[in-house]
Amino acid sequence: MCQLLGMNCNTPTDVTFSFRGFAQRAGVTDHHEDGWGIGFFEGQGTNADNPQGDDRGLRHFIDHLPASQSPVAELIGRYPIKSRNVIAHIRKATQGVVALENCHPFVRELWGRYWMFAHNGDLKNFAPRLHASFKPVGSTDSERAFCWIMQELAKSHAAMPSIAELSITLRELAAQVASHGTFNFLLSNGQALWAHASTHLCFVERRHPFTHASLSDEDLSVNFAELAASTDRVAVVVTAALTRNENWTAFAPGELKVFESGALTAW
């Protein structure tokens, strides 16, 4: 089974701490050795072309080497890229060979925004008609599911809808795909993070008052109280809890949760 990591924040935050523990799961504390990937949405604040200050830029790193041996992963662990929406994935191949084009997260453009998707699980007999403009490049069930979701979103809405409306559509689409097998996924367009669980997914919200956290996979602790401002809010969604001393909440099967500005929304 693959491993997922998502982060959604109200202020650009570096993912170095969480990514360190997460990357250990590729071949050191666990055996997910068939590639990995991470994507960061980034903005340069408000400007004439982007008065909302939306995070439209996307930095995307994938590697077919295990994350624990990858020079690119080593760079990410060292270079504190700050982002409000991050998705990372470590692959244990179930469908599709070990190849760069099969590494998550996958990226497509819709309505003038990049969308990034990563999946954990296994879909059986999932061969939807892909008649529109989203076709898989690789050979995974995951990319096929992502292309179908993009196609159906494009059919359901003429232009970018609100996060609340998108969440309603995504909940319907996720249930259809999930009927074919295990469909834990993370999706982001730089505005929100959608997380759907069939089996394993849990999340934590970090906010004032911040505390110490100790990684489960490596002997490393961090005191967020020293690093974070009192208004910072960070939500982390992951396959298995990353820290020993925080309150991780498990998703119920079939649940789609939506995170905005570092907090779980009511959508």
Add this chain to the structure above:
Amino acid sequence: MCQLLGMNCNTPTDVTFSFRGFAQRAGVTDHHEDGWGIGFFEGQGTNADNPQGDDRGLRHFIDHLPASQSPVAELIGRYPIKSRNVIAHIRKATQGVVALENCHPFVRELWGRYWMFAHNGDLKNFAPRLHASFKPVGSTDSERAFCWIMQELAKSHAAMPSIAELSITLRELAAQVASHGTFNFLLSNGQALWAHASTHLCFVERRHPFTHASLSDEDLSVNFAELAASTDRVAVVVTAALTRNENWTAFAPGELKVFESGALTAW
């Protein structure tokens, strides 16, 4: 003006030597400081999912920092990623603010393949109707031109045509865009490298017998005769010649050249 670098080879080759000289042009030997990017197509050879051994995977790095200061550029210079099709770009902003979403190369998927595009120049009054599934995320004329080319390719061919057929269509489309201004561009889908010049573009073909080459921008020489096998062929396309002692051929204005397996084709 921006700087373009493209490489097309018959065997996966690392771009470290050419990229070193090229990256110096961002803020050291020249003043292109508004971001940069590079993309590498990669395959893992033939396998059950990919009997042709096509290079379907894409590694894509962009940064809004100058290439001469970017830790990501430093990684690329050090870590020899091998590829048969590479496109790199250093940006000097003419249209669109300095932001990650405005860094080239841009990437889209069409017919189950990634396409990568980088542009040098400036287009005036270029506002084509983008009614289909390719919309710009950033605010550059370059990404607009790329989206329009993808849209028109998708309209002209139902599925992936041959390189020769694609080249005929691209030649017609490039001429239409070029009527709006300077349109030097590089485009690749992992099979071929298309290069179009309005003003400045030149290329060199490296093949047996290989010789010494000295970078124009840095005090560095390499003896390709020691590094390359006698069957290796590499074509390099660039805005301004990278080396002092090789025969660079300039493009004529309006010319679209197509490179496959490290050599100029007849298309």
